[in-house]
Amino acid sequence: MSDDTPAIEVEDVTFTYDQRPVIEDVTLTVQQGEYLGLVGPNGSGKTTLLKLMLGLLRPDAGTVRLFGEPASSFDAGERLGYVSQTAASADPSLPVTVREVVRTGRVAHVGLRRFGETDREVVEQALDRVGITDLADRRIGRLSGGQRQRAYIARALASEADLLALDEPTVGVDIESRTVFYDLLDELHDDGITILLIEHDLGVVAEHVDRVACINRRLYLHDDPGTVAESDALAEAYGARTIAGVR
Numbered sequence: 001m002s003d004d005t006p007a008i009e010v011e012d013v014t015f016t017y018d019q020r021p022v023i024e025d026v027t028l029t030v031q032q033g034e035y036l037g038l039v040g041p042n043g044s045g046k047t048t049l050l051k052l053m054l055g056l057l058r059p060d061a062g063t064v065r066l067f068g069e070p071a072s073s074f075d076a077g078e079r080l081g082y083v084s085q086t087a088a089s090a091d092p093s094l095p096v097t098v099r100e101v102v103r104t105g106r107v108a109h110v111g112l113r114r115f116g117e118t119d120r121e122v123v124e125q126a127l128d129r130v131g132i133t134d135l136a137d138r139r140i141g142r143l144s145g146g147q148r149q150r151a152y153i154a155r156a157l158a159s160e161a162d163l164l165a166l167d168e169p170t171v172g173v174d175i176e177s178r179t180v181f182y183d184l185l186d187e188l189h190d191d192g193i194t195i196l197l198i199e200h201d202l203g204v205v206a207e208h209v210d211r212v213a214c215i216n217r218r219l220y221l222h223d224d225p226g227t228v229a230e231s232d233a234l235a236e237a238y239g240a241r242t243i244a245g246v247r
Contacts, residue, residue, distance in 0.1 A: 005068040007032045007163055007194040008053050013062035015048055022048045023059075026219045030196065030211075032067075032162070035189045037209035037225075038198045041238050044216040046198045047085070047167055053196065054080055054165055067162070078108035081156020081164040083149060085171065098143065098151045099136040102126055105158030126157040130184060146170070146177035150184070157188075164188065165196040182208055202234070 008030040015023040022045045030036050030053070038046045051057040052064055055071030064071040067079065105126070106119045127133045130150040135143060140151060149169050156164050166185075170178045186208060189195050199205050205212060205225065212228040214220040214237045221233035228234065 003032070005032070006030060006065070007034065007067060008196075009063075009065040010049075010053060011063045013049075013052060013059040013064060015045075015052060015057065015059050017048075021217060023052065024218045025062075026215075027062075028213055028219055028222045030194065032194055033189075033192050034211055035185075035195045035209045036197065037205035037212045038196065038215055039200075039202060039205055039212060039234075039237075040215035044237065046215050049215060050165055050167060050196060050198060054082055056082075078105075078159040079162045081105075081153070081159060081161035083152045083156070083164070083166045083169055085167045094139060094141040096140050097137050098132060098140055098154075099123065099127065101140050101151050102136075102154045102158050105155040105161075108159060122160070123158050126154040129157055130154045131180075144173070144177065146173040146181055149173070149181060153184070153188075161193070163194040163196070167198045168200060169197075170199075170201075178204075 006029045010026055010028050013023060013026045014021065026049065038050060040046050048057065052059055053071070055064065055066060055074050058072055066074040067076070102123050103115070103119075106115065106122065109119065124133070127136050130153050132147060132150050132154065135147060135151075140148060143151065149166075153164065164185075170181055173181065182204060185195060185197070195209075197205070197209060206229060209225060211222065212225050213222045214228060214233045216237040220237045221228055221231055223231075
């Protein structure tokens with residue numbers, strides 16, 4: 001496979017739920033190393049599209065490819081890191097430490113062999129990379145929302161993921177922690193990791209991503225943030241004439 005193979009190819013994808021169209025005829029390509037923001041109003045199908053792009057859902061029509069392979073049969077799951085909307089919440093009594101959560105990122109690499117020194121080093125490097133080494137022995141449920149998000153990113157790094165997908169990762173996270181979090185994503189992007197981000201704060205999207213896909217059941221525009229901000233795509237998708245934080 002050549003290096004210029006797209007990370008994700010979505011072609012004429014439609015998905016319905018209970019006979020209600022959620023995604024209609026969406027076509028877009030995400031290149032390797034791209035930082036893509038998925039934006040749109042509540043209920044616009046952003047999370048559904050993200051799951052389709054990762055092969056977690058199958059389209060009713062159209063095709064999705066991951067790194068050149070059909071998403072439905074993509075078997076290199078360790079290349080994908082997914083941080084869902086619920087990742088920031090956890091039961092405080094859950095008897096699992098941060099390090100144990102991050103270690104699960106090595107499962108695909110370990111297989112039937114024993115967890116080795118290289119695996120332990122990768123886990124410690126991932127903890128250090130996201131700045132939570134000091135929290136490694138703490139229960140995951142006792143962390144703040146922002147700290148938990150970083151733990152799940154560390155798990156993706158431990159799996160040596162090429163693509164990181166995050167669904168509204170900073171909901172309920174304080175402003176200072178959000179700034180640190182997005183600085184970390186910028187660093188990971190600079191390292192060449194492909195990032196897919198669903199974020200309700202359009203100002204954050206405009207500041208950090210290099211491409212924006214504006215979604216409300218269908219794709220209104222997929223372009224750089226400046227072009228999207230100057231177009232009518234946001235107003236059409238959101239049903240408003242002015243979008244705070246972007247225009």
